[in-house]
């Protein structure tokens with residue numbers, strides 16, 4: 001086994017471990033532009049699994065896909081003041097077309113509300129045009145000044161952004177909740193990552209929104225990761241962009257809007273939550289390769305049997321490793337890449353009709369009769385999927401806590417926990433000063449642990 005192949009960092013050195021896994025499992029590499037990554041085929045294939053699942057749900061819930069331009073004229077971005085203030089610090093601008101300086105700067109989209117809503121005002125005339133429900137799969141540029149990390153924080157990433165317009169606020173509320181639930185299902189059922197879901201405090205809401213809902217996962221170092229957001233934009237944008245409709249009563253009214261999105265950051269979450277000292281561990285539902293068959297040794301007979309087995313396993317995503325490498329090299333390689341199930345197929349297995357199965361999540365071997373391969377492997381993949389979720393859920397639950405005083409909050413945050421505490425809006429920044437934690441989502445009501453005022457009780461954690 002070459003030195004280059006295996007992991008050198010343990011997961012307990014999370015930061016170094018993470019970067020090493022991303023590189024050695026062939027998910028992504030750095031590009032000549034700082035903060036922008038090249039997503040390699042194996043990493044992109046994970047995104048494709050997410051895309052395929054989510055795209056189907058987006059359509060099932062009544063949305064249609066669209067594509068809007070990458071460039072947004074400055075005057076549009078400026079129209080909604082709060083939104084502009086919120087995004088300006090991280091907007092990248094195009095100032096020249098060829099050698100000619102442009103009369104107006106063009107923003108590379110940090111998000112598409114402004115360019116879409118200018119158009120919505122032309123598309124929407126009557127209540128019959130509502131609801132308008134579209135989604136865009138695109139890339140986004142936000143000029144991060146903080147330290148970047150592949151997938152988790154970068155200057156360019158891929159995402160989808162849903163944008164809808166409704167007749168009433170109630171319809172918008174319903175849409176926001178529906179899409180948040182789709183995201184929760186994506187995180188928990190597909191990525192096997194348990195999340196807390198709920199409303200953000202005003203300080204953490206999307207720039208220009210009435211309110212923001214979010215799903216938050218907890219990473220192994222106790223930092224929360226915002227994995228998806230769903231915003232009720234109220235009528236802020238529709239008033240600024242003049243999106244009006246004539247209602248049944250023939251009165252002109254402004255529409256109520258929502259927007260919601262998830263990004264390639266989800267790939268980073270999967271790496272962080274499930275990986276171990278040996279490398280990546282992928283939930284079967286997003287694994288580009290679910291089963292790898294390693295013929296031992298790789299000869300005509302074993303490869304032919306491997307091919308028969310692969311055919312029998314259809315439509316599972318199966319790969320046969322025919323490389324001229326030692327079994328040990330191959331085993332390490334596939335473990336590093338997090339392939340859920342490995343089948344070791346040698347002369348002995350062929351003779352006995354009994355396969356040797358290796359499970360990546362538990363790193364245990366088991367026997368399985370060749371004739372039951374399809375059923376058996378499907379069952380094992382299901383078990384891996386739920387085992388990964390259960391493991392992550394137990395971890396999350398072990399780190400959820402409550403604080404009744406400031407000292408208790410600081411102490412528990414420093415232990416790497418996500419902590420419920422009542423803190424009024426004026427004292428949120430105090431928490432950040434004391435321990436670096438920020439409000440994640442609202443959990444209920446209580447009396448501020450700083451001043452005793454009635455206020456929201458909020459989940460606090462450090463974040464990515």
Ligand SMILES: [Zn+2]
Nearest residue numbers: 424427448451
């Ligand atoms: Zn207070």
